[in-house]
Amino acid sequence: MEFIRYTKTRRTRRLLAFAAAAASVALVASGCASGGDAGTGGGAEGDLSITFIPKQLNNPYTDVVLGGGEDGATAAGFAATEVVGPLEASASSQVSFINAETQAGTSVIVIAANDPDAVGPALEEARAAGAKIVAFDSDTNPKYRDVFISQVIAKDVALIQIELLAEQIGGSGEIAILSATANATNQNEWIKFIEEELASNPEYAEISLVAKVYGDDDDTKSFQEAQGLLQAYPSLKGIISPTTVGIAATARYLSTSNYKGTVALTGLGLPNEMRPFVKDGTVTAFALWDPAQLGYVAAFAGKALADGTITGTEGDTFDAGDLGEREVGADGIVIVGPPTTFNADNIDDYDF
Amino acid sequence: MFNPPTELLPTATNQSGTRTAAVPSVGGRTGIARILLSRDTVMIYALVAFVIYAALFIPRFASPVSTGFLLLDVIPALLIALPMTLVIITGEIDLSVASIAGLTSALMGVLWGAGLDIGPVLIISLIAGVLAGAFNGLLVAVLGLPSLAVTIGTLALFRGLALVVIGDNAVANFPPALTSFFTSKIGGTGIPTVMIGVILVAIIFGVVLHLTPFGRGLFALGYSKEAAIFVGIKVVRAKFWLYVASGSVSALAGIYWTLRYSSARSDNASGLELTVIAAVLLGGVSIFGGKGAIPGAIAGVLLIGTINFTLRLGRISDVVLIIVTGTLLIASVVAPSIFEGVTKWLHARRHRRTLPQASASGATRATASGVQERK
Numbered sequence: 001m002e003f004i005r006y007t008k009t010r011r012t013r014r015l016l017a018f019a020a021a022a023a024s025v026a027l028v029a030s031g032c033a034s035g036g037d038a039g040t041g042g043g044a045e046g047d048l049s050i051t052f053i054p055k056q057l058n059n060p061y062t063d064v065v066l067g068g069g070e071d072g073a074t075a076a077g078f079a080a081t082e083v084v085g086p087l088e089a090s091a092s093s094q095v096s097f098i099n100a101e102t103q104a105g106t107s108v109i110v111i112a113a114n115d116p117d118a119v120g121p122a123l124e125e126a127r128a129a130g131a132k133i134v135a136f137d138s139d140t141n142p143k144y145r146d147v148f149i150s151q152v153i154a155k156d157v158a159l160i161q162i163e164l165l166a167e168q169i170g171g172s173g174e175i176a177i178l179s180a181t182a183n184a185t186n187q188n189e190w191i192k193f194i195e196e197e198l199a200s201n202p203e204y205a206e207i208s209l210v211a212k213v214y215g216d217d218d219d220t221k222s223f224q225e226a227q228g229l230l231q232a233y234p235s236l237k238g239i240i241s242p243t244t245v246g247i248a249a250t251a252r253y254l255s256t257s258n259y260k261g262t263v264a265l266t267g268l269g270l271p272n273e274m275r276p277f278v279k280d281g282t283v284t285a286f287a288l289w290d291p292a293q294l295g296y297v298a299a300f301a302g303k304a305l306a307d308g309t310i311t312g313t314e315g316d317t318f319d320a321g322d323l324g325e326r327e328v329g330a331d332g333i334v335i336v337g338p339p340t341t342f343n344a345d346n347i348d349d350y351d352f
Numbered sequence: 353m354f355n356p357p358t359e360l361l362p363t364a365t366n367q368s369g370t371r372t373a374a375v376p377s378v379g380g381r382t383g384i385a386r387i388l389l390s391r392d393t394v395m396i397y398a399l400v401a402f403v404i405y406a407a408l409f410i411p412r413f414a415s416p417v418s419t420g421f422l423l424l425d426v427i428p429a430l431l432i433a434l435p436m437t438l439v440i441i442t443g444e445i446d447l448s449v450a451s452i453a454g455l456t457s458a459l460m461g462v463l464w465g466a467g468l469d470i471g472p473v474l475i476i477s478l479i480a481g482v483l484a485g486a487f488n489g490l491l492v493a494v495l496g497l498p499s500l501a502v503t504i505g506t507l508a509l510f511r512g513l514a515l516v517v518i519g520d521n522a523v524a525n526f527p528p529a530l531t532s533f534f535t536s537k538i539g540g541t542g543i544p545t546v547m548i549g550v551i552l553v554a555i556i557f558g559v560v561l562h563l564t565p566f567g568r569g570l571f572a573l574g575y576s577k578e579a580a581i582f583v584g585i586k587v588v589r590a591k592f593w594l595y596v597a598s599g600s601v602s603a604l605a606g607i608y609w610t611l612r613y614s615s616a617r618s619d620n621a622s623g624l625e626l627t628v629i630a631a632v633l634l635g636g637v638s639i640f641g642g643k644g645a646i647p648g649a650i651a652g653v654l655l656i657g658t659i660n661f662t663l664r665l666g667r668i669s670d671v672v673l674i675i676v677t678g679t680l681l682i683a684s685v686v687a688p689s690i691f692e693g694v695t696k697w698l699h700a701r702r703h704r705r706t707l708p709q710a711s712a713s714g715a716t717r718a719t720a721s722g723v724q725e726r727k
Contacts, residue, residue, distance in 0.1 A: 087670045092613040099421040100664040103412050117524030118615035121535055
């Protein structure tokens with residue numbers, strides 16, 4: 001009874017607030033402690049550790065890249081592999097993660113930069129502390145990293161698409177392109193290469209590009225643009241859609257229309273999205289790079305840098321496990337490999 | 353962890369019981385006791401306790417490197433928390449702060465890219481922040497519109513302007529001497545040089561709030577706007593200048609952000625407003641106005657910053673961080689209210705039990721309980 005009466009005083013209320021705050025902190029602290037223990041494994045002397053910092057966590061494409069990276073890190077012989085990163089892909093959000101890795105003494109930092117310069121000073125500090133920097137997927141300013149692992153050469157991506165389509169339409173006829181937005185850098189670069197190839201390669205002399213339309217990487221808009229294309233050009237024989245959203249929407253339209261099987265469709269698509277259309281015969285073949293290989297090669301490049309086998313100068317070669325040897329090109333860029341073609345035979349081997 | 357109030361109450365009441373027994377005087381608190389037990393001092397204890405804990409148990413935490421990285425990370429929030437504390441004490445809010453910082457950053461990028469000298473670039477950017485703050489002030493103080501609605505609007509408006517100004521581009525080629533100054537440390541202490549400026553700003557806001565009639569007026573304003581008007585506080589003017597101050601300091605944070613990361617982009621500092629408000633509330637500033645202090649708000653920012661930093665050092669996902677910050681905030685805001693409710697309930701229950709007994713057994717018992725009560 002007596003002690004309940006005391007709780008009425010204001011002082012005790014303060015104490016309660018203090019106790020509440022202290023208890024909350026203790027809860028947080030216990031959370032940290034367990035994490036701290038988990039982190040110590042990477043700091044051991046002599047063992048190489050690697051940390052991947054993607055643009056953001058919880059992105060399906062990134063998850064595939066990171067999956068390949070973790071496999072690669074194990075295969076390359078890293079003692080500890082970590083994945084840390086921000087939840088939002090904002091310019092400066094990666095800096096504090098780089099700082100934490102610098103402090104942890106990580107041997108190799110693999111990063112997909114959200115901003116080529118914002119991560120610069122932090123990466124310089126990490127390098128000063130002895131870390132090797134591998135950029136992948138999205139490059140930093142070249143002066144802040146040792147090598148950049150690039151998916152594919154832009155021209156290869158363009159060529160494989162026109163090659164696939166030419167094959168499917170028998171080398172002649174009207175074709176159209178259904179792209180993302182009108183000012184998308186990647187797509188416009190590929191379209192430029194496709195146009196150049198159509199104009200210069202005698203094999204494609206019979207093929208004429210009649211239209212370029214933009215679905216803005218919006219599913220509904222892409223669907224309607226595909227519909228419009230086929231109404232406007234009744235003799236259209238094929239469509240190239242160099243964007244994963246566009247190709248999926250176009251395939252969905254074709255599969256439910258009577259153009260199914262008569263109008264060819266190819267481009268860049270995700271196997272998981274395209275699987276039903278390949279199985280039902282709407283699409284014969286399409287292309288994309290294998291994102292897992294990107295992470296895989298990045299891990300091996302990191303290992304070679306940490307071992308001192310390579311320094312990131314042009315002409316250096318290193319072993320990339322199952323993928324064979326890779327060479328460092330101009331500006332420290334390593335190309336993972338040609339785009340992969342997906343068709344009914346191999347599509348079930350991929351899950352992304 | 354997921355149900356703090358029920359978990360916290362028993363500990364808290366036990367502790368209060370023992371404490372009161374040790375300190376016999378229960379009457380009005382004297383000067384020192386008041387300072388030592390105030391809400392914001394409690395935050396400082398919590399901060400110190402957590403730092404000691406982290407230094408002892410988190411590998412690699414106890415080093416000057418930590419001080420440097422940690423402070424560099426929290427400076428923008430620390431700066432903006434200062435005017436935010438004043439704004440919230442008056443019972444208003446400013447959600448547009450991070451957007452003002454982003455706008456400043458975008459403007460800096462464009463002006464620098466256009467070939468202006470860095471001096472004019474900094475001055476124009478700062479003026480932009482002042483104007484943005486004045487715009488908020490005009491709508492909230494002069495026109496008397498609700499600050500929540502106004503600043504949600506300007507949050508989108510200023511971020512939109514930033515996009516218009518710089519688009520998807522990023523400007524990164526700021527003078528290296530300047531950008532390296534912004535990440536430089538004072539000797540081997542690990543304390544960033546910029547902290548000197550931040551401390552100066554903090555002192556200015558601390559003095560204005562706690563040691564001037566204007567500052568006391570802000571508390572009055574937060575308690576009751578009508579009463580404040582009657583005692584002669586110039587409400588419109590006070591609020592207007594607070595928003596101007598908020599805009600200016602947000603611009604400073606935007607300039608710092610741009611030069612620290614040497615990257616001017618439209619999305620810089622996005623989401624910072626919520627971090628700042630969470631930290632300020634955690635620091636004991638009442639969202640209803642009228643209560644709060646600068647030291648508490650600073651401790652709140654540093655506590656969230658330190659927790660953040662240790663979690664990253666332990667490579668724990670940011671998801672956990674969000675949950676932890678949210679839980680802390682709710683605990684700090686809700687715990688006192690729940691406690692008050694429980695006290696009232698216990699009080700009522702005691703009266704229900706004791707009163708009939710007292711009437712039944714006569715006067716002696718009533719006096720006895722009266723004596724007890726006074727003790």
